[in-house]
Protein backbone atom coordinates (compact mmCIF):
# COMPACT_ATOMS: atom_id res chain seq x y z
CA UNK A 483 0.00 0.00 0.00
CA UNK A 484 2.77 2.47 0.90
CA UNK A 485 4.61 2.72 -2.40
CA UNK A 486 7.91 4.48 -2.74
CA UNK A 487 8.24 7.64 -4.80
CA UNK A 488 11.54 9.28 -5.65
CA UNK A 489 12.43 11.82 -3.00
CA UNK A 490 14.98 14.42 -2.37
CA UNK A 491 17.64 12.84 -0.14
CA UNK A 492 21.19 13.92 -0.78
CA UNK A 493 23.52 11.28 0.63
CA UNK A 494 26.93 12.43 1.83
CA UNK A 495 30.00 10.26 1.46
CA UNK A 496 32.14 12.60 3.58
CA UNK A 497 32.17 12.71 7.37
CA UNK A 498 29.48 14.79 9.07
CA UNK A 499 30.02 17.73 11.36
CA UNK A 500 29.36 16.80 14.97
CA UNK A 501 27.35 19.32 16.98
CA UNK A 502 27.93 17.81 20.41
CA UNK A 503 28.69 14.61 22.28
CA UNK A 504 26.73 14.61 25.50
CA UNK A 505 27.79 12.22 28.27
CA UNK A 506 25.66 10.83 31.09
CA UNK A 507 22.31 11.17 29.34
CA UNK A 508 19.35 9.37 30.92
CA UNK A 509 16.79 10.44 28.28
CA UNK A 510 17.99 8.90 25.04
CA UNK A 511 17.55 5.16 25.46
CA UNK A 512 18.24 2.55 28.14
CA UNK A 513 20.77 3.18 30.92
CA UNK A 514 23.38 5.90 30.98
CA UNK A 515 24.25 6.97 27.46
CA UNK A 516 26.57 9.16 25.45
CA UNK A 517 24.65 10.96 22.74
CA UNK A 518 26.27 11.99 19.46
CA UNK A 519 24.50 14.83 17.63
CA UNK A 520 25.14 14.77 13.88
CA UNK A 521 24.58 17.92 11.80
CA UNK A 522 22.31 17.75 8.75
CA UNK A 523 18.77 16.52 8.08
CA UNK A 524 16.68 15.96 4.91
CA UNK A 525 13.49 17.13 6.68
CA UNK A 526 12.50 20.63 7.78
CA UNK A 527 10.01 19.99 10.61
CA UNK A 528 8.71 23.34 11.83
CA UNK A 529 8.92 22.20 15.48
CA UNK A 530 12.46 20.73 15.23
CA UNK A 531 13.91 20.57 18.77
CA UNK A 532 17.44 20.79 17.37
CA UNK A 533 17.30 23.61 14.81
CA UNK A 534 21.10 23.75 14.82
CA UNK A 535 21.11 20.25 13.31
CA UNK A 536 19.10 20.96 10.16
CA UNK A 537 21.88 22.20 7.92
CA UNK A 538 24.88 20.12 6.96
CA UNK A 539 27.28 23.09 7.02
CA UNK A 540 28.70 25.01 9.96
CA UNK A 541 26.59 27.84 11.35
CA UNK A 542 27.10 30.75 13.73
CA UNK A 543 25.45 30.69 17.14
CA UNK A 544 25.25 34.14 18.74
CA UNK A 545 24.26 34.53 22.37
CA UNK A 546 23.74 38.23 22.99
CA UNK A 547 23.62 37.76 26.78
CA UNK A 548 27.34 36.81 26.69
CA UNK A 549 28.40 39.81 24.59
CA UNK A 550 30.50 42.37 26.50
CA UNK A 551 30.46 44.90 23.65
CA UNK A 552 34.24 44.92 23.04
CA UNK A 553 33.67 45.15 19.27
CA UNK A 554 36.60 42.83 18.44
CA UNK A 555 34.46 40.70 16.13
CA UNK A 556 33.43 43.60 13.88
CA UNK A 557 36.91 44.08 12.40
CA UNK A 558 36.97 40.43 11.28
CA UNK A 559 33.70 40.58 9.35
CA UNK A 560 34.03 41.59 5.70
CA UNK A 561 30.27 41.11 5.16
CA UNK A 562 29.19 43.87 7.56
CA UNK A 563 26.96 41.38 9.39
CA UNK A 564 27.94 42.75 12.82
CA UNK A 565 27.04 46.15 14.26
CA UNK A 566 27.59 47.44 17.79
CA UNK A 567 24.39 49.01 19.16
CA UNK A 568 24.04 50.10 22.80
CA UNK A 569 26.99 47.97 23.90
CA UNK A 570 25.79 44.76 22.26
CA UNK A 571 26.38 43.22 18.87
CA UNK A 572 23.42 43.12 16.52
CA UNK A 573 23.89 40.08 14.33
CA UNK A 574 22.47 40.15 10.82
CA UNK A 575 22.14 36.44 9.98
CA UNK A 576 20.97 37.31 6.45
CA UNK A 577 24.35 38.90 5.66
CA UNK A 578 26.46 36.26 7.41
CA UNK A 579 28.22 33.87 5.02
CA UNK A 580 29.38 31.62 7.89
CA UNK A 581 33.04 32.24 7.07
CA UNK A 582 33.76 31.80 10.82
CA UNK A 583 36.35 34.62 10.80
CA UNK A 584 34.75 36.28 13.84
CA UNK A 585 34.55 33.20 16.06
CA UNK A 586 38.10 33.14 17.42
CA UNK A 587 38.02 36.91 18.04
CA UNK A 588 35.21 36.59 20.59
CA UNK A 589 36.85 35.78 23.88
CA UNK A 590 33.64 35.60 25.97
CA UNK A 591 32.34 33.06 23.40
CA UNK A 592 29.20 35.04 22.64
CA UNK A 593 29.86 33.92 19.05
CA UNK A 594 30.51 30.25 18.48
CA UNK A 595 30.58 27.83 15.55
CA UNK A 596 28.00 25.04 15.45
CA UNK A 597 29.51 21.81 14.16
CA UNK A 598 33.04 20.41 14.40
CA UNK A 599 35.02 17.99 12.28
CA UNK A 600 35.67 14.99 14.50
CA UNK A 601 37.28 11.79 13.28
CA UNK A 602 36.13 8.41 14.56
CA UNK A 603 39.19 8.36 16.85
CA UNK A 604 38.20 11.80 18.20
CA UNK A 605 34.67 10.59 18.87
CA UNK A 606 35.82 7.36 20.53
CA UNK A 607 38.17 9.34 22.76
CA UNK A 608 35.10 11.14 24.12
CA UNK A 609 33.00 7.98 24.38
CA UNK A 610 35.32 5.40 25.93
CA UNK A 611 35.76 7.08 29.35
CA UNK A 612 32.01 6.49 29.87
CA UNK A 613 32.12 2.78 29.10
CA UNK A 614 32.10 1.72 32.79
CA UNK A 615 28.82 3.66 33.19
CA UNK A 616 27.35 1.93 30.10
CA UNK A 617 28.37 -1.46 31.43
CA UNK A 618 26.94 -0.85 34.90
CA UNK A 619 23.58 0.50 33.73
CA UNK A 620 22.81 -1.29 30.46
CA UNK A 621 23.52 1.94 28.61
CA UNK A 622 25.56 2.76 25.53
CA UNK A 623 25.74 5.23 22.67
CA UNK A 624 22.83 6.99 20.95
CA UNK A 625 23.39 8.57 17.55
CA UNK A 626 20.95 11.34 16.79
CA UNK A 627 20.83 14.66 14.99
CA UNK A 628 19.93 15.82 12.60
CA UNK A 629 19.74 12.63 10.59
CA UNK A 630 22.82 10.44 10.81
CA UNK A 631 21.78 8.27 7.85
CA UNK A 632 22.70 11.15 5.52
CA UNK A 633 26.28 10.00 6.16
CA UNK A 634 26.00 6.22 5.95
CA UNK A 635 29.64 5.26 5.21
CA UNK A 636 30.96 7.31 8.15
CA UNK A 637 28.21 6.21 10.54
CA UNK A 638 28.76 2.60 9.47
CA UNK A 639 32.47 2.84 10.42
CA UNK A 640 31.59 4.52 13.70
CA UNK A 641 29.03 1.83 14.57
CA UNK A 642 31.50 -0.95 13.71
CA UNK A 643 34.06 0.64 16.04
CA UNK A 644 31.48 0.89 18.84
CA UNK A 645 30.55 -2.77 18.38
CA UNK A 646 34.25 -3.77 18.50
CA UNK A 647 34.20 -2.27 22.00
CA UNK A 648 31.00 -4.15 22.77
CA UNK A 649 29.00 -0.94 23.24
CA UNK A 650 25.19 -0.94 22.91
CA UNK A 651 24.15 1.18 19.91
CA UNK A 652 20.91 3.09 19.33
CA UNK A 653 19.99 5.23 16.34
CA UNK A 654 17.32 7.93 16.44
CA UNK A 655 16.12 8.49 12.87
CA UNK A 656 13.43 10.39 10.99
CA UNK A 657 13.09 7.35 8.72
CA UNK A 658 14.03 9.19 5.53
CA UNK A 659 16.78 7.04 4.03
CA UNK A 660 17.60 4.55 1.29
CA UNK A 661 16.60 1.28 2.93
CA UNK A 662 18.89 -0.95 0.85
CA UNK A 663 21.99 1.00 1.88
CA UNK A 664 20.72 1.28 5.46
CA UNK A 665 20.21 -2.48 5.67
CA UNK A 666 23.74 -3.14 4.44
CA UNK A 667 25.74 -0.38 6.11
CA UNK A 668 23.92 0.54 9.31
CA UNK A 669 21.39 -2.00 10.53
CA UNK A 670 23.83 -4.89 11.22
CA UNK A 671 25.55 -2.74 13.87
CA UNK A 672 22.47 -1.44 15.67
CA UNK A 673 20.89 -2.84 18.83
CA UNK A 674 17.95 -0.42 18.85
CA UNK A 675 16.25 1.90 16.36
CA UNK A 676 13.96 4.73 17.39
CA UNK A 677 12.10 5.96 14.31
CA UNK A 678 9.77 8.95 14.14
CA UNK A 679 6.14 8.49 13.09
CA UNK A 680 5.03 12.09 12.72
CA UNK A 681 2.23 12.62 10.24
CA UNK A 682 0.35 10.16 8.01
CA UNK A 683 -1.33 12.60 5.62
CA UNK A 684 1.11 13.19 2.77
CA UNK A 685 0.18 16.82 2.13
CA UNK A 686 0.35 17.71 5.84
CA UNK A 687 3.74 16.03 6.03
CA UNK A 688 4.99 18.10 3.10
CA UNK A 689 3.60 21.27 4.71
CA UNK A 690 5.09 20.70 8.15
CA UNK A 691 8.20 18.61 7.42
CA UNK A 692 9.19 19.80 3.97
CA UNK A 693 9.03 16.43 2.19
CA UNK A 694 6.59 13.67 1.34
CA UNK A 695 6.40 10.82 3.88
CA UNK A 696 6.01 7.87 1.49
CA UNK A 697 9.58 6.67 1.94
CA UNK A 698 9.32 7.05 5.72
CA UNK A 699 6.14 4.97 5.93
CA UNK A 700 7.63 2.29 3.73
CA UNK A 701 10.85 2.26 5.80
CA UNK A 702 8.91 1.91 9.06
CA UNK A 703 7.06 -1.02 7.56
CA UNK A 704 10.35 -2.66 6.50
CA UNK A 705 12.03 -1.93 9.83
CA UNK A 706 9.14 -3.57 11.66
CA UNK A 707 9.42 -6.66 9.43
CA UNK A 708 13.20 -6.91 9.98
CA UNK A 709 12.88 -6.34 13.73
CA UNK A 710 10.85 -9.55 14.02
CA UNK A 711 14.07 -11.51 13.38
CA UNK A 712 15.26 -10.21 16.76
CA UNK A 713 18.67 -8.75 15.87
CA UNK A 714 17.52 -5.25 16.94
CA UNK A 715 14.57 -3.69 18.73
CA UNK A 716 12.38 -1.05 17.13
CA UNK A 717 10.36 1.72 18.69
CA UNK A 718 8.23 4.15 16.68
CA UNK A 719 7.78 7.53 18.34
CA UNK A 720 5.34 10.36 17.73
CA UNK A 721 6.28 13.86 18.89
CA UNK A 722 3.07 15.48 20.14
CA UNK A 723 3.01 18.94 18.58
CA UNK A 724 -0.21 20.79 19.43
CA UNK A 725 -2.55 21.19 16.47
CA UNK A 726 -0.03 19.59 14.11
CA UNK A 727 0.77 15.97 14.99
CA UNK A 728 -1.58 15.58 17.97
CA UNK A 729 -4.91 16.04 16.19
CA UNK A 730 -7.35 13.17 16.68
CA UNK A 731 -7.35 12.73 12.89
CA UNK A 732 -3.56 12.22 12.70
CA UNK A 733 -3.46 9.97 15.78
CA UNK A 734 -6.25 7.76 14.38
CA UNK A 735 -4.40 7.57 11.03
CA UNK A 736 -1.22 6.55 12.87
CA UNK A 737 -3.19 3.86 14.72
CA UNK A 738 -4.57 2.60 11.41
CA UNK A 739 -1.07 2.52 9.90
CA UNK A 740 0.29 0.63 12.92
CA UNK A 741 -2.56 -1.88 12.67
CA UNK A 742 -1.85 -2.46 8.97
CA UNK A 743 1.86 -2.89 9.60
CA UNK A 744 1.41 -4.93 12.79
CA UNK A 745 3.02 -2.49 15.23
CA UNK A 746 1.58 -3.06 18.72
CA UNK A 747 3.66 -0.73 20.89
CA UNK A 748 4.88 2.80 20.35
CA UNK A 749 5.94 5.93 22.20
CA UNK A 750 4.59 9.47 22.31
CA UNK A 751 6.75 12.45 23.22
CA UNK A 752 5.53 15.67 24.78
CA UNK A 753 6.22 18.91 22.95
CA UNK A 754 9.07 20.81 24.59
CA UNK A 755 9.32 24.41 23.36
CA UNK A 756 12.70 25.14 24.99
CA UNK A 757 14.36 24.77 21.58
CA UNK A 758 12.91 28.15 20.53
CA UNK A 759 15.64 29.95 22.46
CA UNK A 760 18.28 28.11 20.42
CA UNK A 761 16.47 29.05 17.22
CA UNK A 762 16.74 32.73 18.18
CA UNK A 763 20.52 32.46 18.58
CA UNK A 764 20.79 30.87 15.12
CA UNK A 765 18.63 33.51 13.49
CA UNK A 766 15.98 30.91 12.59
CA UNK A 767 12.50 32.30 11.95
CA UNK A 768 9.75 30.54 13.93
CA UNK A 769 6.99 29.32 11.66
CA UNK A 770 4.58 27.46 13.91
CA UNK A 771 1.26 28.18 15.64
CA UNK A 772 1.18 29.78 19.10
CA UNK A 773 -0.13 26.58 20.70
CA UNK A 774 2.87 24.63 19.46
CA UNK A 775 5.10 27.01 21.44
CA UNK A 776 3.79 25.82 24.80
CA UNK A 777 4.63 22.95 27.13
CA UNK A 778 2.40 19.93 26.64
CA UNK A 779 -0.75 19.62 28.72
CA UNK A 780 -0.98 16.46 30.84
CA UNK A 781 -4.70 15.92 30.13
CA UNK A 782 -4.08 16.05 26.37
CA UNK A 783 -1.27 13.52 26.77
CA UNK A 784 -3.64 11.18 28.63
CA UNK A 785 -6.25 11.63 25.90
CA UNK A 786 -3.78 10.68 23.15
CA UNK A 787 -2.57 7.72 25.18
CA UNK A 788 -6.18 6.50 25.43
CA UNK A 789 -6.73 6.86 21.67
CA UNK A 790 -3.77 4.54 21.05
CA UNK A 791 -4.74 2.10 23.80
CA UNK A 792 -8.32 1.87 22.50
CA UNK A 793 -6.89 0.73 19.15
CA UNK A 794 -4.76 -1.93 20.83
CA UNK A 795 -1.48 -0.02 20.71
CA UNK A 796 0.45 -0.01 23.95
CA UNK A 797 2.18 3.28 24.73
CA UNK A 798 5.53 2.71 26.40
CA UNK A 799 6.75 5.29 28.90
CA UNK A 800 9.97 7.08 28.09
Ligand code: SF4
Nearest residue numbers: 559578579581582584
Ligand atom coordinates in the same frame (compact mmCIF):
# COMPACT_ATOMS: atom_id res chain seq x y z
S1 SF4 B 1 30.89 34.22 10.28
FE1 SF4 B 1 29.40 35.72 9.57
S2 SF4 B 1 29.47 37.34 11.07
FE2 SF4 B 1 31.32 36.11 11.38
S3 SF4 B 1 32.88 37.13 10.13
FE3 SF4 B 1 31.96 35.58 8.82
S4 SF4 B 1 30.30 36.62 7.73
FE4 SF4 B 1 30.89 37.91 9.45
Ligand code: SF4
Nearest residue numbers: 549550552553555588
Ligand atom coordinates in the same frame (compact mmCIF):
# COMPACT_ATOMS: atom_id res chain seq x y z
S1 SF4 C 1 33.80 39.88 20.14
FE1 SF4 C 1 32.15 38.82 21.22
S2 SF4 C 1 31.93 39.96 23.14
FE2 SF4 C 1 33.08 41.30 21.74
S3 SF4 C 1 31.51 42.53 20.71
FE3 SF4 C 1 31.86 40.75 19.42
S4 SF4 C 1 30.27 39.28 20.10
FE4 SF4 C 1 30.43 40.84 21.70
